[in-house]
Amino acid sequence: MSVLIFIDQSEGHIKKPSLEAICYGAKLAEKLGVNAEGLVLGSVTEDLADLGKYGVKKIYTISSPALEHMDAQVFTNAIAQAVQSSGAKVIIFANNVDGKAIAPRLSAKLKAGLVSGAIAIPDTSSGFVVKKNVFSGKAFANISLKTDIKIISLNPNSFPVVAGEGKAELIPLNISLEPGKVKVVAVNKVKGEIPLSEADKVVSGGRGLKGPENWGLVEDLAKALGAATACSRPVADSHWRPHHEHVGQTGLAIAPNLYIAIGISGAIQHLAGVNRSKVIVVINKDPEAPFFKAADYGIVGDAFEVVPKITEEVKKLKGTT
Amino acid sequence: MKILVCISKSPDTTAKIAFTDNNTKFATDGVQWIINPYDEWYALVRAIELKEKDASIAIHLVTVGSADAEPIIRKALALGGDEAIRVNVESHDSFYIASQIAAVAAAGSYDLIFTGKETIDYNGSSIGGMLAELLNMPYISLATKFDLNGTTATVSREIEGGEEVCEIALPVVVSCQKGVAEARIPNMRGIMAARTKPLKVVEPTAVEPLTSIVSFELPPAKAGVKLIPADNPAELVRLLHEEAKVI
Ligand SMILES: Cc1cc2nc3c(=O)[nH]c(=O)nc-3n(C[C@H](O)[C@H](O)[C@H](O)COP(=O)(O)OP(=O)(O)OC[C@H]3O[C@@H](n4cnc5c(N)ncnc54)[C@H](O)[C@@H]3O)c2cc1C
Ligand SMILES: Nc1ncnc2c1ncn2[C@@H]1O[C@H](COP(=O)(O)O)[C@@H](O)[C@H]1O
Numbered sequence: 399m400s401v402l403i404f405i406d407q408s409e410g411h412i413k414k415p416s417l418e419a420i421c422y423g424a425k426l427a428e429k430l431g432v433n434a435e436g437l438v439l440g441s442v443t444e445d446l447a448d449l450g451k452y453g454v455k456k457i458y459t460i461s462s463p464a465l466e467h468m469d470a471q472v473f474t475n476a477i478a479q480a481v482q483s484s485g486a487k488v489i490i491f492a493n494n495v496d497g498k499a500i501a502p503r504l505s506a507k508l509k510a511g512l513v514s515g516a517i518a519i520p521d522t523s524s525g526f527v528v529k530k531n532v533f534s535g536k537a538f539a540n541i542s543l544k545t546d547i548k549i550i551s552l553n554p555n556s557f558p559v560v561a562g563e564g565k566a567e568l569i570p571l572n573i574s575l576e577p578g579k580v581k582v583v584a585v586n587k588v589k590g591e592i593p594l595s596e597a598d599k600v601v602s603g604g605r606g607l608k609g610p611e612n613w614g615l616v617e618d619l620a621k622a623l624g625a626a627t628a629c630s631r632p633v634a635d636s637h638w639r640p641h642h643e644h645v646g647q648t649g650l651a652i653a654p655n656l657y658i659a660i661g662i663s664g665a666i667q668h669l670a671g672v673n674r675s676k677v678i679v680v681i682n683k684d685p686e687a688p689f690f691k692a693a694d695y696g697i698v699g700d701a702f703e704v705v706p707k708i709t710e711e712v713k714k715l716k717g718t719t
Numbered sequence: 720m721k722i723l724v725c726i727s728k729s730p731d732t733t734a735k736i737a738f739t740d741n742n743t744k745f746a747t748d749g750v751q752w753i754i755n756p757y758d759e760w761y762a763l764v765r766a767i768e769l770k771e772k773d774a775s776i777a778i779h780l781v782t783v784g785s786a787d788a789e790p791i792i793r794k795a796l797a798l799g800g801d802e803a804i805r806v807n808v809e810s811h812d813s814f815y816i817a818s819q820i821a822a823v824a825a826a827g828s829y830d831l832i833f834t835g836k837e838t839i840d841y842n843g844s845s846i847g848g849m850l851a852e853l854l855n856m857p858y859i860s861l862a863t864k865f866d867l868n869g870t871t872a873t874v875s876r877e878i879e880g881g882e883e884v885c886e887i888a889l890p891v892v893v894s895c896q897k898g899v900a901e902a903r904i905p906n907m908r909g910i911m912a913a914r915t916k917p918l919k920v921v922e923p924t925a926v927e928p929l930t931s932i933v934s935f936e937l938p939p940a941k942a943g944v945k946l947i948p949a950d951n952p953a954e955l956v957r958l959l960h961e962e963a964k965v966i
Contacts (some may be wrong), residue, residue: 537936
C-alpha cells in the first residue's frame with residue numbers, strides 16, 4: 399500500500415503544481431503511515447532522483463513513444479498499470495490541465511472515488527474526507543471517499559512546496575502501451591510569459607484602463623513583481639487582451655498568493671475566479687466599487703497616476719533587498 | 720452525424736450561496752436556475768454552429784436530473800437542440816451522472832459528445848473524462864476551438880501557457896470552454912418551436928456513486944480592506960512586503 403503521485407511534465411520539465419502534489423502526497427503518506435511514491439510518464443531531462451527531497455521514496459518511470467504527447471486515454475492506461483504494480487491505494491494528481499483530463503478517466507476505469515480540486519489534507523479521523531472548492535470558490539464541500547482506491551486532484555497553489563533531504567530510487571516499469579488516437583499537429587505556446595495558472599503573483603486589468611494601448615501600465619508592474627498578467631472578461635471580449643488572460647467564473651480560476659486588480663469593478667462573476675487568492679489588492683477610482691469588499695488592501699485613486707508609482711516602489715524594494 | 724450535448728442546470732452566477740439542513744444542502748430558496756454557462760455558451764452553441772453548416776447533423780441533449788431540470792432543458796431546446804433526453808433522477812456524484820449519460824450515449828450511438836468545461840456549482844471538470852472512459856472513447860479536455868472535416872475533428876485544447884492543436888477521428892468526447900463558439904441569444908421562434916420538440920424521460924440505470932458530500936462550508940469572512948492613501952504607494956509596497964509577505 400502506498401500513495402502514488404502522478405508527476406506531470408511538459409517538454410521534459412516537471413511542472414510546479416506537480417511539486418505541490420508531491421509534497422501533499424508525502425504529507426498524506428506520512429499521516430497514513432505508508433510510503434509516498436511518484437510516477438513519471440515520458441522522458442524527462444531533469445534529475446528525477448532529486449525529487450526525493452520533496453518526500454517521495456521511489457519514482458516509477460514509464461517511457462514509450464505512445465507517451466510523447468499527453469493523450470488522456472493512453473496516460474490513463476499507463477497509470478492504471480502502474481497503480482496495479484505499485485499497489486497504490488491513494489493516487490494524487492495536480493488539478494491542472496493534464497490532471498483534469500486524466501484523473502476522471504482513471505476514476506471511472508478503477509471505480510475509484512475522485513475528489514477534484516482538493517485544497518487540504520484529507521481528514522481521516524472518521525473515514526476519508528477531502529475538502530474541495532465548490533460554487534466557483536464561494537464555498538467548500540467535504541467529500542467522503544469510501545472506495546478501496548481513492549483519487550485526489552489538488553488545486554494549484556493550495557499546498558506549500560517544502561524541500562528537505564533525500565533521493566528517490568528510480569524504478570523503470572516495463573509495460574506495453576497502444577498508441578493514442580489523438581494526433582497532435584501543432585503546439586502554440588506563448589513564449590516568455592509566466593503561465594497564468596501557475597503564477598504566484600498576478601496583475602490584472604479591467605475596463606477602467608480604457609484601451610489596449612494603456613496595458614503597459616499593467617505589464618510594467620507585472621514585470622517588476624515577476625507576475626503574470628490577467629484581465630476581466632469584457633477586456634478579453636473586446637480583444638484588448640488575449641482570451642487566455644480572462645479570469646473569472648467563465649474564464650480561468652486562479653489562486654495566486656497576490657492578485658492586484660486595476661480598474662476592475664469586482665463583479666461577482668469576476669470574483670468567482672480570483673477569490674481564492676491569498677492577498678487581494680484593489681486599485682479603483684470609485685470607493686464604492688464592490689471589489690473593495692473582497693480586498694485585503696486597496697487604493698482609491700486613478701490607476702494612471704497610482705500604478706506607475708507602485709511600480710517604482712516595487713523596483714526600489716527589489717533593488718535594495 | 721449525431722451530436723450529444725450534456726446539459727446541466729446550475730444556480731445563476733449571482734445566486735447567494737448558503738446552506739441548510741445542518742450545512743448538508745445548498746439553500747435553493749429564491750435561486751434562479753440557468754443552463755450551466757459552459758454547456759450553453761460553448762458546448763451547445765458550437766453544436767448549433769456545426770448544424771448550421773451541415774443540416775444533416777442531429778443535436779440531442781441529455782440532462783440527468785429530476786423534473787425541475789425541465790425548464791432548463793426546454794431552454795436548451797429553444798436555443799437549437801433537436802430533441803432531448805432527461806434521465807429522471809436527482810443527480811448524485813460525478814461518476815453516477817457520467818454513468819447515466821454513458822447509458823444514454825451507448826443507446827444512441829453518437830459521433831460526437833460535448834460537455835461543458837465544468838459545472839459552476841460542483842466544479843468537478845470530471846464528467847467528460849469519466850464518460851469517455853466508460854464509453855472507451857478518446858477525450859479532449861478544455862477545448863478552445865473545434866472544427867469538423869468529414870469524420871475527423873480538429874480541436875485546440877488548452878495547455879499550460881498556450882494551446883495544442885489535435886486531430887482525431889470520431890467518435891470523441893470533448894469538453895468545451897471559451898473560444899469554441901460565438902455567443903448568441905435565443906429568439907422567440909426557437910422558444911415556440913421548443914414546445915413541440917421531443918423530450919424523452921428515461922429512468923436511471925442502477926449505479927453506485929463513488930463519493931458523497933458530508934457537508935458544506937462558507938469561507939471565513941475577510942477581515943476588511945485596509946485602505947492606503949493614493950499619494951502613498953510606498954506604504955502599500957511596504958505592507959505587501961512586511962505584513963502580507965507576498966513580495
Ligand atoms: C454569466 C456571466 C458570466 C461572467 N463571467 C465573467 C468572468 O468570468 N470574468 C469577468 O471578469 N467577468 C465576467 N462576467 C462579467 C461581469 O459581470 C462584469 O461585467 C465584468 O467583470 C466587468 O468587467 P470590469 O470590471 O473590467 O469592467 P467595469 O465593470 O466596467 O469596471 C471598470 C472599473 O474600473 C474603474 N475605473 C475606471 N477608470 C478608472 C481609473 N482611471 N482608475 C482606476 N479605476 C478606474 C471603475 O470605477 C470600475 O469599477 C460575467 C457575466 C455573466 C452574466
Ligand atoms: N446532471 C447533469 N446532466 C447532464 N450533464 C451534466 C450534468 N452534470 C454535469 N454535466 C456535464 O458535465 C460537464 C462537467 O461537469 P462537472 O464534471 O460536474 O464539472 C458539465 O459542463 C455538463 O456538460
